[in-house]
Amino acid sequence: MKLKLSTKLFAGFLAISVLFAAVVIINYQLSRKVLRNSLRVEESQLRTEEATTLLRNIIDMETGFRGYMLVGNEAMLEPYHIGERNLLGRFVNLRQQMPPDSPQRGRLERAQHLFQQWASYSHLMISEKREALRRNPYQVALEGLEHKLLAEGLTGKMLMDQIRALFDGFEADELAARLERRDKLTDSIQQTRMLSISLTIIAITMGIVWATYITRLLAQRIAMMLDLSRRVAGGDYQTQLKDTDQDELSELVTSLNMMARTIGSTITQLERRNNELDQFAYVVSHDLKAPLRGIESASRWIEEDLGQELPDHIREFLQLMRTRVHRMENLISGILELARVGRTAQAQERVNVREFLTEIIDSLAPPAGFKVDLPSYLPTLITNRVQLQQVFTNLISNAFKYHDHPDTGTVRISCREDRQQYTFSIADDGPGIDPEYHERIFVIFQTLTDRDTLESTGVGLAIVKKIVERQGGTIQVESAEGQGAIFTFTWPKLAVAEASRAIETGIRTA
Structure with a gap:
C-alpha cells in the first residue's frame, strides 16, 4: 500500500x-x-x-x-x-x-x-x-x-x-x-x-535530509505539471498528463487535465461570440444609421418643397432635428470606436513623435492665431501608431474646441523620459476645469458644456483613457477654473527584444 x-x-x-x-x-x-x-x-x-x-x-x-x-x-x-x-x-x-x-x-x-x-x-x-x-x-x-x-x-x-x-x-x-x-x-x-x-x-x-527526500519525490511530477501549464499557456489545450500514483498530486493532475479541456472549450466559445458581437455591432450600426439618414433627408425635402412658404420657426426646428441626427450618428460611431479599442491586433512601428505631432496638428487645422509649442526634445519610439494618434488627436482637438479665446490660444506639449516610460503633457490656457469634474470627464457620454452650445459626443476622453490604460499607462488632468488644463499621460516603453519582435511582425504582416 x-x-x-x-x-x-x-x-x-x-x-x-x-x-x-x-x-x-x-x-x-x-x-x-x-x-x-x-x-x-x-x-x-x-x-x-x-x-x-x-x-x-x-x-x-x-x-x-x-x-x-x-x-x-x-x-x-x-x-x-x-x-x-x-x-x-x-x-x-x-x-x-x-x-x-x-x-x-x-x-x-x-x-x-x-x-x-x-x-x-x-x-x-x-x-x-x-x-x-x-x-x-x-x-x-x-x-x-x-x-x-x-x-x-x-x-x-x-x-x-x-x-x-x-x-x-x-x-x-x-x-x-x-x-x-x-x-x-x-x-x-x-x-x-x-x-x-x-x-x-x-x-x-x-x-534538510527530509526536505531532500520530499523534493526528489515531487520534482519530477511538478515538472510534468509545469510543462502542461506552459503548453496550455502557449495555446495547446488538447494536451493531457498521465499519472499512476494514487495520491493528492494525482487529483491535481486530473484537475489540470480538466482545466485544459475547459479552457480550450471556453476560448473557442469566446472567439465565436466575439465574432458574432462584431458582426452584430456593424449590423446594428448600419440599421441605426439608416433611419437617421432618412430623417435628415426627409427634413431637407420638406425644407426644399416648401421653400419660402416654410415658417421660420419650422425651419429652425428642422435644423435642430438635423443637428440631433448628426449627434446620434457621432454617438454611434464613438461607441463602435470605443468597443474596437484593443479588439484587433495592430503592428508596432517606429514613430518619430515630432513629425507625428506635426502631421496631427496640420490635420486638425487649428484656428488662425492659435499657437502649438513643441518641446526641443521628442523621442522616436516603437509603438502602436494608430492608438497613439487617437490619444494625441483627441487631447489636442479638445484644447482647440473648448478654448474660450481661440484666436490667441496656446497649447504646449512636453515630454519626459525615464527607464520605463514616456510622460507626455498637453497644456492649454483655456477656461480650465473645476476639480470636482476631473473624474467625470473620462466617463463616456459625460460633457461639461451643453451639447446645444458646443457639439460633443462625450466619447473622446473615454477612448483616450481606455487606450492609455490598455497600453499599461495612466492619464490624469490638473486644472482649475480660469487657469487652463494640463492632461498628462504615460506611455510605457517596449523592451528592446519586444520591440525587435514587433518590427519583424509588422514587416511580415505587411
Whole structure:
C-alpha cells in the first residue's frame, strides 16, 4: 500500500516539530535564567542613572542658590525651583525600586533627610537675601543677612558633601552588584548558546535530509505539471498528463487535465461570440444609421418643397432635428470606436513623435492665431501608431474646441523620459476645469458644456483613457477654473527584444 503524500509530509513535519519542541522547552528554561540576570542588570543600570540624575539636579539647585546669594538675580533661581518641585518625587520613586531593608535604601533615606535640611537652610537664606535686597537694592553677597554666619560656616557645603558621599557609595554598590550579575548573565548566555546551537544543528540536518527526500519525490511530477501549464499557456489545450500514483498530486493532475479541456472549450466559445458581437455591432450600426439618414433627408425635402412658404420657426426646428441626427450618428460611431479599442491586433512601428505631432496638428487645422509649442526634445519610439494618434488627436482637438479665446490660444506639449516610460503633457490656457469634474470627464457620454452650445459626443476622453490604460499607462488632468488644463499621460516603453519582435511582425504582416 502506497503512503499518501500528505502522510509522508506529516510524518517528517511531526518528527522535526518534536525536536524543535525539545529545543524550545530547553531554551525556555535557560532563557528564564538569562532574563532574570538581564533584568537585574538593567534595573541596576536604571537605578544608577536615576541616582545620577537626582544628584545632578541637587547640584544644579546648589549652583543656582549660590549664584543668587552672590548676585541677587532671581533668574538664577530657576534650576533651584525646578529641582524643588521634582526632587522629592524622584527620591520616592528611586526608593520604591529597592527592598525596604536594603543598605541602598538606607543611603537614599539619609540623603533625602540631608537634602531636606539643606532645602530648609537654603529657603531661609533666600528669604533673607530677598528682604535685604528689598531694603537695599545695592546689597552685595551676604551683607546684612541675619543668618550670615550659617553660610560663612559652610553649613550648606557640609550638607552637600555628605549628600555627595552617600550617592557615591550608592553608585559604587550598584556597580559592584552589576558586575557580579553580568558575570552570571554571561555564563547563562554561553550555556544557552551551546545547547541551542547543538539542538538546532540536529534539527536543521534532519530537516534538510527530509526536505531532500520530499523534493526528489515531487520534482519530477511538478515538472510534468509545469510543462502542461506552459503548453496550455502557449495555446495547446488538447494536451493531457498521465499519472499512476494514487495520491493528492494525482487529483491535481486530473484537475489540470480538466482545466485544459475547459479552457480550450471556453476560448473557442469566446472567439465565436466575439465574432458574432462584431458582426452584430456593424449590423446594428448600419440599421441605426439608416433611419437617421432618412430623417435628415426627409427634413431637407420638406425644407426644399416648401421653400419660402416654410415658417421660420419650422425651419429652425428642422435644423435642430438635423443637428440631433448628426449627434446620434457621432454617438454611434464613438461607441463602435470605443468597443474596437484593443479588439484587433495592430503592428508596432517606429514613430518619430515630432513629425507625428506635426502631421496631427496640420490635420486638425487649428484656428488662425492659435499657437502649438513643441518641446526641443521628442523621442522616436516603437509603438502602436494608430492608438497613439487617437490619444494625441483627441487631447489636442479638445484644447482647440473648448478654448474660450481661440484666436490667441496656446497649447504646449512636453515630454519626459525615464527607464520605463514616456510622460507626455498637453497644456492649454483655456477656461480650465473645476476639480470636482476631473473624474467625470473620462466617463463616456459625460460633457461639461451643453451639447446645444458646443457639439460633443462625450466619447473622446473615454477612448483616450481606455487606450492609455490598455497600453499599461495612466492619464490624469490638473486644472482649475480660469487657469487652463494640463492632461498628462504615460506611455510605457517596449523592451528592446519586444520591440525587435514587433518590427519583424509588422514587416511580415505587411
